[in-house]
Amino acid sequence: MPVDVRLPTVLRSQAGGRSTVSVDGSTVGEVLQSLISEHPGMGEQVLNPDGSLHRFVNVYVNDDDVRYLSSLDTPVKEGDEVSIVPAVAGG
Amino acid sequence: MPVARSVLELIGETPMVEVSQLSPNPNVRFVVKLEGRNPAGSVKDRVALSLVEQAESDGILEPGRPGQVLLEPTSGNTGIGLALVARMKGYHLKVVLPANVSVERRQLLEVWGAEIIESPGEEGSNGAITMALRLAQEHPDWHMLYQYGNPANPAGHYRTTGPEIWRDCPEVTHLIAGLGTSGTLLGVGRYLKEQNPKIEVWAVEPPAGERVDGLRSLDDGYVPPIFEQLGGAQLLDRKTVVRPRESIEVTRRLLTEAGLFVGISTGAVAAGAIRCAKQIPDGVSAVIVIISADDGWKYLSSGTWTDDIDVVTKRAENTIYF
Numbered sequence A: 001m002p003v004d005v006r007l008p009t010v011l012r013s014q015a016g017g018r019s020t021v022s023v024d025g026s027t028v029g030e031v032l033q034s035l036i037s038e039h040p041g042m043g044e045q046v047l048n049p050d051g052s053l054h055r056f057v058n059v060y061v062n063d064d065d066v067r068y069l070s071s072l073d074t075p076v077k078e079g080d081e082v083s084i085v086p087a088v089a090g091g
Numbered sequence B: 001m002p003v004a005r006s007v008l009e010l011i012g013e014t015p016m017v018e019v020s021q022l023s024p025n026p027n028v029r030f031v032v033k034l035e036g037r038n039p040a041g042s043v044k045d046r047v048a049l050s051l052v053e054q055a056e057s058d059g060i061l062e063p064g065r066p067g068q069v070l071l072e073p074t075s076g077n078t079g080i081g082l083a084l085v086a087r088m089k090g091y092h093l094k095v096v097l098p099a100n101v102s103v104e105r106r107q108l109l110e111v112w113g114a115e116i117i118e119s120p121g122e123e124g125s126n127g128a129i130t131m132a133l134r135l136a137q138e139h140p141d142w143h144m145l146y147q148y149g150n151p152a153n154p155a156g157h158y159r160t161t162g163p164e165i166w167r168d169c170p171e172v173t174h175l176i177a178g179l180g181t182s183g184t185l186l187g188v189g190r191y192l193k194e195q196n197p198k199i200e201v202w203a204v205e206p207p208a209g210e211r212v213d214g215l216r217s218l219d220d221g222y223v224p225p226i227f228e229q230l231g232g233a234q235l236l237d238r239k240t241v242v243r244p245r246e247s248i249e250v251t252r253r254l255l256t257e258a259g260l261f262v263g264i265s266t267g268a269v270a271a272g273a274i275r276c277a278k279q280i281p282d283g284v285s286a287v288i289v290i291i292s293a294d295d296g297w298k299y300l301s302s303g304t305w306t307d308d309i310d311v312v313t314k315r316a317e318n319t320i321y322f
Helices: A009-015 A028-038 A040-046 B044-057 B077-089 B103-111 B121-138 B152-168 B183-195 B225-229 B244-258 B264-279 B297-302 B309-317
Strands: A002-006 A020-024 A057-061 A081-086 B016-018 B028-034 B069-073 B092-098 B115-119 B142-144 B174-178 B200-205 B238-241 B286-292
Touching: A002 A028, A009 A040, A020 A028, A028 A040, A028 A057, A057 B238, B028 B152, B028 B264, B044 B077, B044 B152, B069 B077, B069 B121, B077 B092, B077 B103, B092 B103, B092 B121, B103 B115, B103 B297, B115 B121, B121 B142, B152 B183, B174 B183, B174 B264, B183 B200, B183 B225, B200 B264, B238 B264, B244 B264, B244 B309, B264 B286, B297 B309
Parallel strands: A002 A081, B028 B286, B069 B092, B069 B142, B092 B115, B174 B200, B174 B286, B200 B238
Antiparallel strands: A002 A020, A057 A081, B016 B028
């Protein structure tokens, strides 16, 4: 099932400059795995070696941070938008 | 109200006002806590005072002793609050400020006498933090208060903001605020959950990270040390991102429907409250407390209330307003 993934500026060069790519998956984890298999250079930036989310990466499904939903098991359906956003500070 | 002996005594004790006309759910009330009423104009006045008083009680700073220099990375409001506190207590303040904050934030820092050290705008707050950490190493005689890593930041909210909300609005079921340093959410959230563990704590973020072109890789990201050390991920119930256009739309609604002239980050947080209210099931009542970090004055130049929404959104995408 295709899902749109919004990429941060820092990852776009690895997707031919595109800001959004479409990949398959029915959970956030599957979506990220599809993304990484198509663009292997993103792997170590997005996930830790043990497969968990990198601490400086926030992943949102329709603007909700998946760490406060079911993390990588958070389900996604067609039409959902997954966003990868680097952690930055405010204040 | 008694006459205060110093402007610093006017920090805190901010009013709360109901704005349920913005709630999309008839069983959900919205209450805003107006932190823009603090003397230097934002919620960060509380943090500034707490950081400085902690350093004084630790013996690191001494009011009145000449030659003491404070250093702080800030996107504006903490710096403005610190500039007020430093002026009243006789410290010299240097702030590391990203170049792309609103012009009013810079002007206010100058008015209160802070020295501004500019960091590259495209690196956002992360770049300001990196530069300040380097300066602190090069100048060990400067004292960096470090709001991102200093437990005195959330402690100030735990001591003041949290108890004020519980006293004035004990029917609160949800707290929602912006996640900048995470100090407000950690301090107020922990206090409220200790009073009533059922209270939900929601964080709102701008999608700033998408625009911070200065990041070379995601390894350059930043999570405030206080968030990790004080169990932020366990404390928060939800975190949601609100984009500039929606933030501006709700900032305008707060003015036109509730008469509140508040900053763009308040619009973002209230937009998060609207999402939260939509998820509360039929027949369940709730009271969402919205923390308004500051008033609208510092954003007049952005055209938020006056210019075409497309133009303002474009401007906001290149400005730091959290």
